[in-house]
Amino acid sequence: MKYGLKSVLTAVVLLVAACETHVEVPSYARITFNHLPPITLDVASVSAKTIYQQPLIAPNVEHEFPVDIAKTAENWVNGRLRAGGASGTAALTILDASVIETKLAKETGLTGLVTTDQGHRYDATLTATLSAEDLSKQRAAEATVTVKRSQTVPEDATFNEREEIWxxxxxxxxxxxxxxxxxxxxxxxxPFRL
Structure with a gap:
């Protein structure tokens, strides 16, 4: 009896294991800028910081993206900027790195049954300020940029398909x-270009 129960339990475990569907979750590479030519500034140091705070609640979804937008913007500094001077600093400050999800209206009736609608729209905004100053040479400069991208995702997209689109x-x-x-x-x- 003891060996019979053990055999049945082993068979059940093997059967359950055989029935599991393995879904492979893709991994995504860090987005870098090292392949681009460096921009050398007449400063002694370059840095990056993010002051944008992710709300972590809907409609914001940037925290669900497979690659963090703010960290990728910080990586831009490491990939593109070089300090080539004896004094002064340059800093990139990330002010906004948000993505807003909007649920889209779907077709109804017979048309809705036979069509695949776009289920959601994602609106990304990235705003950053690059500032440089050299108090010893009495120079300062600043530039702010904002870029936006929008993308829709089909209502029947799988988790992996949605992440790939993101x-x-x-x-x-x-x-x-x-x-x-x-x-x-x-x-x-x-004034800071070398």
Whole structure:
């Protein structure tokens, strides 16, 4: 009896294990800027900080993204900016790195039964200020940039499909951010360009 119960329990465990569906959760690479040419400023140090606080409640969903937008913006400093001077500082301050989710209206009636609607829209905003100052040389400069991206997701998207769309959205947002910061540095940070 003792061995019979043990055999039945082992068979049940093996049967349950065989029936499980394994869903692979993808991993996403950090978005970096090291492949782009560096921008050297006439300062002794460069830094980045985020003052934006994620609300962690709807309609904000940036905390659910597979790659953190604010941290990726901070990574921009490490990838693009170089300190090439003897004094002064440059700092990138992330003011907003939000993503708002909006539920979209769906088709009703017979049309709604045969169509796949877009279920949600995601609106991302990234705002940051790059400032530089050198008190010994009595110089200061500042530039603020804002970039936005919107993306809809089909109502039947799986968790993995939605995360992939969010990752691609973040990549595009960061490409826009990089381009806008390049322009802002060229226009507003001339006294600090080397």
């Amino acid at each position: 990752y691609e959205m973040t990549e595009k947002l960061m490409a826009d951010f990089n381009a806008e910061l390049e322009k802002a540095i060229a226009e507003h940070m001339t």
